[in-house]
Amino acid sequence: MKPQTFDQARQVYTTQAEIRSMHTHEAYLRAVDLFLEFLGDRSFAGCLPIHAHSVPTPAEIPLGALCAADERILAVFAQWLQAPSTDKSMDKRPYSPATVELRLAGVRHWLDFLREKHWLPPQFSLDRALDYLKQEESNPEDKPPQPPKAAQAxxxxxxxxxxxxxxxxxxxxxxxxxxxxxxxxxxxxxxxxxxxxxxxxxxxxxxxxxxxxxxxxxxxxxxxxxxxxxxxxxxxxxxxxxxxxxxxxxxxxxxxxxxxxxxxxxxxxxxxxxxxxxxxxxxxxxxxxxxxxxxxxxxxxxxxxxxxxxxxxxxxxxxxxxxxxxxxxxxxxxxxxxxxxxxxxxxxxxxxxxxxx
Missing domain, CATH: 1.10.443.10 (Intergrase catalytic core)
Incomplete structure (x- = not known):
């Protein structure tokens, strides 16, 4: 059955994705969970149309809500992973480059799994999303202007x-x-x-x-x-x-x-x-x-x-x-x-x- 929400898409991925290593499987699921947390953060400067959906939890956002205007989603997710942490106790940002790379690999694998099943909406191009991510990775300095951190005197x-x-x-x-x-x-x-x-x-x-x-x-x-x-x-x-x-x-x-x-x-x-x-x-x-x-x-x-x-x-x-x-x-x-x-x-x-x- 085709998943209707991001949470359902995660559940199907958990049971059907072919990942040989249990360690990699757990790491990729953690990446998907962080991605859902990112979808629920409306305070981030790089918010996309997908963030505007009013639902009790980000996991309940319809998968079909992804649109062409959301194709920077992986690039913005990469920025979010490296943003300063909030006051929330579970917020461990900013993550190291190695961790960012691992989380992005997990989300890419998940989205690619959904594409192979023809479950991504036709108005959203994963290829273009990956192109935006490559631009972000090749230009890490290209971020929304923010004042330098006061802590680094x-x-x-x-x-x-x-x-x-x-x-x-x-x-x-x-x-x-x-x-x-x-x-x-x-x-x-x-x-x-x-x-x-x-x-x-x-x-x-x-x-x-x-x-x-x-x-x-x-x-x-x-x-x-x-x-x-x-x-x-x-x-x-x-x-x-x-x-x-x-x-x-x-x-x-x-x-x-x-x-x-x-x-x-x-x-x-x-x-x-x-x-x-x-x-x-x-x-x-x-x-x-x-x-x-x-x-x-x-x-x-x-x-x-x-x-x-x-x-x-x-x-x-x-x-x-x-x-x-x-x-x-x-x-x-x-x-x-x-x-x-x-x-x-x-x-x-x-x-x-x-x-x-």
């Missing part, structure tokens, strides 16, 4: 940036020179990564796309063209991070005539593979925990770069160019309040060329 991020400068290897490695060398190379990579992100203000996807041939030469600064979201090109400048980056590349012994990914894995299983966003997130989160911070993402280092510029007297237009934003309005939404917090000067400043003043 300037001095806290500074402590995070210096963590890998003084990290001490575990004692168990002291007797194994090969493993100790691998650990040191990983430390240098991690130090360079956090320094480059904070120095450049670049999007994590852009930084991880760089190759070693882009950073040749012993010069005090580098200007690099990178690709942002929607194929928008902008420039990043590396200056203060260059010593850490060169230390890493020198220790890695990158060949001059063979460009390689700038940041790579040093795990024996994936040695030489380009670093993923998930690993980059873990590198930053490990340092954040070590210095007593909460969740810190690569995007928080982008905010740090902008905040530092403003504290040093930069205009919002300067910040827009540095971060590669197309819209000055977006920059104002993020950082306009920081200009208002700046202490007054002793004498009036000359008129600014920045249209925001």
């Amino acid at each position: 300037h001095q806290d991020i500074t402590a995070l940036l210096s963590y890998y400068d003084h990290q001490v290897p575990p004692r168990r490695l002291q007797a194994d020179s090969a493993r100790l060398a691998q650990w040191e190379l990983t430390r240098l990579r991690n130090r360079a990564l956090v320094r480059v992100l904070a120095d450049s203000g670049g999007q994590i996807s852009a930084i991880l796309s760089l190759n070693t041939d882009r950073v040749r030469g012993d010069i005090p600064s580098l200007v690099l063209d990178v690709m942002g979201k929607n194929e928008h090109r902008y420039q990043i400048v590396l200056q203060e991070s260059l010593p850490a980056l060169r230390d890493y590349l020198q220790q890695r012994r990158v060949p001059e005539d063979a460009p390689e990914p700038l940041f790579v894995s040093h795990d024996a299983r994936y040695a030489g593979a380009r670093m993923s966003r998930i690993i980059a997130w873990r590198v930053i989160q490990r340092a954040a925990r070590a210095v007593g911070l909460g969740t810190v993402s690569p995007h928080d280092l982008r905010h740090y770069c902008a905040q530092r510029l403003i504290r040093e007297g930069a205009s919002l237009e300067d910040v827009r160019r540095k971060l590669g934003h197309r819209s000055l309005h977006t920059v104002r939404t993020y950082y306009g309040h920081l200009l208002e917090d700046q202490p007054p000067t002793d004498s009036p400043s000359p008129p600014s060329a920045d249209p925001l003043g």
Whole structure:
């Protein structure tokens, strides 16, 4: 019998879906439960038409209510999983990138199961929903503008940036020179990564796309063209991070005539593979925990770069160019309040060329 509600669709999936591993089966059901919880959250900024249905519980929303305007549902669900938690005791957001990936895999499997049974409404395209999700995953920085988290104070991020400068290897490695060398190379990579992100203000996807041939030469600064979201090109400048980056590349012994990914894995299983966003997130989160911070993402280092510029007297237009934003309005939404917090000067400043003043 064709399920009429999301709850019925979950029940049928529970009994009929072919999943070999019991562990995977339980994880996917948990993903579906979180998805139903997401459908019931009307307070989230990315609400879709499906959220507007007035029913006692989200599980009772008709499956046939899905429409073309809901095709961003997987992308919005991904944003919801990474949003700050509410006051509800069971709300464990924001989830780590690995958990987000697992939950999305579960919901995709569920919806694909429903499509194979021809139970998804014809006005809703799962293929288009998956395309929107791919755009979201390839552009994690493309979120509704929100002010940077107050908890990540300037001095806290500074402590995070210096963590890998003084990290001490575990004692168990002291007797194994090969493993100790691998650990040191990983430390240098991690130090360079956090320094480059904070120095450049670049999007994590852009930084991880760089190759070693882009950073040749012993010069005090580098200007690099990178690709942002929607194929928008902008420039990043590396200056203060260059010593850490060169230390890493020198220790890695990158060949001059063979460009390689700038940041790579040093795990024996994936040695030489380009670093993923998930690993980059873990590198930053490990340092954040070590210095007593909460969740810190690569995007928080982008905010740090902008905040530092403003504290040093930069205009919002300067910040827009540095971060590669197309819209000055977006920059104002993020950082306009920081200009208002700046202490007054002793004498009036000359008129600014920045249209925001």
